[in-house]
Amino acid sequence: MLALVTGGNGMFAGDLAPILEDEGYDVILCDIEDFDLCNEDAVRNYILAAKPDLIIHAAGYTNVEQAEAEPELAMNVNGLGTKYVAHVAREIDVPLVYISTDYVFDGEKKTQYVPDDATNPLNVYGKTKLEGENYVKEICERYYIVRTSWLYGTYGKNFVQTMLMHKNDEEIKVVNDQIGSPTWTVDLADGIIKILNMPYGTYHVSGSGKCSWYEFACEIFSAVGADVKVIPVPSVEVPQKAKRPAFSSMKPSIKTKNWKESLKNYLFISELEVD
Numbered sequence: 001m002l003a004l005v006t007g008g009n010g011m012f013a014g015d016l017a018p019i020l021e022d023e024g025y026d027v028i029l030c031d032i033e034d035f036d037l038c039n040e041d042a043v044r045n046y047i048l049a050a051k052p053d054l055i056i057h058a059a060g061y062t063n064v065e066q067a068e069a070e071p072e073l074a075m076n077v078n079g080l081g082t083k084y085v086a087h088v089a090r091e092i093d094v095p096l097v098y099i100s101t102d103y104v105f106d107g108e109k110k111t112q113y114v115p116d117d118a119t120n121p122l123n124v125y126g127k128t129k130l131e132g133e134n135y136v137k138e139i140c141e142r143y144y145i146v147r148t149s150w151l152y153g154t155y156g157k158n159f160v161q162t163m164l165m166h167k168n169d170e171e172i173k174v175v176n177d178q179i180g181s182p183t184w185t186v187d188l189a190d191g192i193i194k195i196l197n198m199p200y201g202t203y204h205v206s207g208s209g210k211c212s213w214y215e216f217a218c219e220i221f222s223a224v225g226a227d228v229k230v231i232p233v234p235s236v237e238v239p240q241k242a243k244r245p246a247f248s249s250m251k252p253s254i255k256t257k258n259w260k261e262s263l264k265n266y267l268f269i270s271e272l273e274v275d
């Protein structure tokens with residue numbers, strides 16, 4: 001079985017590939033140097049030539065802040081690019097896994113989001129990812145939309161690494177009025193392996209439990225024994241271009257590890273100093 005993974009140079013794909021290989025897949029990791037998602041012919045020609053049995057579409061325009069300044073490009077990559085991938089998946093009749101986001105929700109709900117909850121993205125990134133979801137549903141019969149949240153892992157820029165860059169600081173301000181569920185890329189990859197044996201549809205795969213960015217930061221510093229004073233602040237004190245949902249925690253559709261346990265596992269594997 002051959003799995004083609006878009007976004008092959010990205011954070012998630014780096015952890016997904018060895019997990020797919022352990023499951024017996026041959027893996028093609030492809031990225032923008034192989035084809036630009038904005039070029040329909042390039043997308044189609046590359047995938048047709050590769051002849052995959054499964055496509056995992058992890059590529060995307062993922063810079064949430066920058067997307068506010070480049071809405072057209074973000075839509076072309078996340079919306080139209082996903083449409084092109086979906087068309088080829090249908091043409092060759094293989095399952096398509098599309099990685100989406102908790103930012104398709106507006107954060108007004110008071111309990112964890114489930115896949116059937118109404119979407120209403122607040123920022124450009126969320127709108128473009130939802131557009132991608134809609135194309136996948138419209139075009140493919142054999143699809144898995146897998147929404148995840150607050151991803152961190154070894155192979156990309158993320159909140160955990162940003163906090164660790166501040167581990168020798170005296171203090172740091174972190175927002176405490178956005179609640180979500182941190183997710184280790186390895187847990188997302190393991191979740192996708194399980195979901196591949198389940199009916200087609202939309203799933204949520206996040207670390208179980210929820211926290212604010214402030215609580216997440218406290219847990220990171222505590223796990224590495226860093227004596228940083230974390231100061232909780234409201235979002236308005238940290239001006240950002242993209243509006244974020246105040247509450248975007250999703251109920252995992254399958255059993256996942258608690259986010260604190262996974263954070264410790266990640267830090268241990270990263271050979272960082274853990275208490």
Ligand SMILES: NC(=O)c1ccc[n+]([C@@H]2O[C@H](COP(=O)([O-])OP(=O)(O)OC[C@H]3O[C@@H](n4cnc5c(N)ncnc54)[C@H](OP(=O)(O)O)[C@@H]3O)[C@@H](O)[C@H]2O)c1
Nearest residue numbers: 007009010011012032036037058059060062100101148151
């Ligand atoms: N990170 C999170 O917190 C998070 C949360 C929820 C959902 N997600 C979703 O999870 C997936 C994986 O996220 P990630 O953090 O692993 O992303 P990532 O590290 O930013 O990787 C995305 C990859 O897509 C590539 N790409 C961008 N534009 C492209 C184009 N026009 N044509 C072809 N490839 C292009 C990027 O290449 P360049 O680097 O060269 O641009 C990059 O290698 C994404 O779909 C994202 O929307 C992420």
